[in-house]
Amino acid sequence: MRPILMKGHERPLTFLKYNRDGDLLFSCAKDHTPTVWFADNGERLGTYRGHNGAVWSCDVSRDSMRLITGSADQTVKLWNVQTGAQLYTFNFGSPARSVDFSVGDKLAVITTDPFMELTSAIHVKRIARDPTEQTEESELVIKGPQGRINRAVWGPLNRTIVSAGEDAVIRIWDSETGKLLREADKESGHKKTITSLTKSADGSHFLTGSLDKSAKLWDTRSLTLIKTYVTERPVNAVAMSPLLDHVVLGGGQDASAVTTTDHRAGKFEAKFFDKILQEEIGGVKGHFGPINALAFNPDGKSFSSGGEDGYVRLHHFDPDYFNIKI
Numbered sequence: 001m002r003p004i005l006m007k008g009h010e011r012p013l014t015f016l017k018y019n020r021d022g023d024l025l026f027s028c029a030k031d032h033t034p035t036v037w038f039a040d041n042g043e044r045l046g047t048y049r050g051h052n053g054a055v056w057s058c059d060v061s062r063d064s065m066r067l068i069t070g071s072a073d074q075t076v077k078l079w080n081v082q083t084g085a086q087l088y089t090f091n092f093g094s095p096a097r098s099v100d101f102s103v104g105d106k107l108a109v110i111t112t113d114p115f116m117e118l119t120s121a122i123h124v125k126r127i128a129r130d131p132t133e134q135t136e137e138s139e140l141v142i143k144g145p146q147g148r149i150n151r152a153v154w155g156p157l158n159r160t161i162v163s164a165g166e167d168a169v170i171r172i173w174d175s176e177t178g179k180l181l182r183e184a185d186k187e188s189g190h191k192k193t194i195t196s197l198t199k200s201a202d203g204s205h206f207l208t209g210s211l212d213k214s215a216k217l218w219d220t221r222s223l224t225l226i227k228t229y230v231t232e233r234p235v236n237a238v239a240m241s242p243l244l245d246h247v248v249l250g251g252g253q254d255a256s257a258v259t260t261t262d263h264r265a266g267k268f269e270a271k272f273f274d275k276i277l278q279e280e281i282g283g284v285k286g287h288f289g290p291i292n293a294l295a296f297n298p299d300g301k302s303f304s305s306g307g308e309d310g311y312v313r314l315h316h317f318d319p320d321y322f323n324i325k326i
Helices: 319-323
Strands: 004-007 013-018 024-029 035-038 044-047 055-060 066-071 075-080 086-091 096-101 107-112 121-126 138-143 149-154 160-165 171-174 180-183 194-199 205-210 214-219 225-230 235-240 246-251 268-274 280-287 291-296 302-307 311-316
Touching: 013 302, 013 311, 024 055, 024 291, 024 302, 024 311, 066 107, 075 096, 107 149, 107 160, 121 149, 121 160, 149 194, 160 194, 205 235, 205 246, 214 235, 214 246, 235 302, 246 291, 268 291, 268 302, 280 302, 280 311
Parallel strands: 013 055, 013 291, 055 096, 096 149, 194 235, 235 291
Antiparallel strands: 004 311, 013 024, 024 035, 035 044, 055 066, 066 075, 066 096, 075 086, 096 107, 107 121, 121 138, 149 160, 160 171, 171 180, 194 205, 205 214, 214 225, 235 246, 246 268, 268 280, 291 302, 302 311
């Protein structure tokens, strides 16, 4: 598998997202400028200029017309995907960490970090079809738990919101009332900060990655633990194949924690596990720093990883990959 190296960011990558058709890949990084690429050949299409801080996450509407980005500059911006024009800016009193469009793109869930006297919070914003009618108001604000919420996504039919973060507890909230419906069991749950969370294609289950060196698969409705994948490094990013029963974990120590004599240094690989058997089936090396972002193309035939090294690596699977037998 020859990766395509995409160099468009000056700083570490934070997030990767494919559009629904799988022909575009959006990348976010600490260099303030979200970028869009062709997903087949890695050619850079354009950038979205306007943020003044690290961009932590993004999402793209179902019709690939609008992009939403959350940034450390305390704003969330809506963009026209084709022209790169800013359509609207939501202002918050603290850094915006996670953004996620609802099914139908009429709502967005946004999380903000604890900052000065403010606690972390989950905001639900209504997204107007016409940008000129867009308003700043929140449909719902849930004052968050202690510590940062690293990820919040919509549950099935937009009825719930699933959040996870620094306190290592996964929570499910009612998206209308803001009521807490469920919390993950402390015993079976993660022991350290949850860094990443990704849903399956049908939304029935989701995968979380944590600094406790594991990833866990959960049932979205009941929040029961289904599987655990154990690795020897902190997990910064997770992804699930929409095609095969494979999950991918990416991570590595924080750059500051890697000693020069560390014999594992340079082995920042994306590790593939069998979703059902929980066994490691392979790895893809290449990054010169921890992997911070992973995404599968919706067709399951390629995936991309973004690293602390500022590169996006795009991998199209060889035919052999589809015949892996355990």
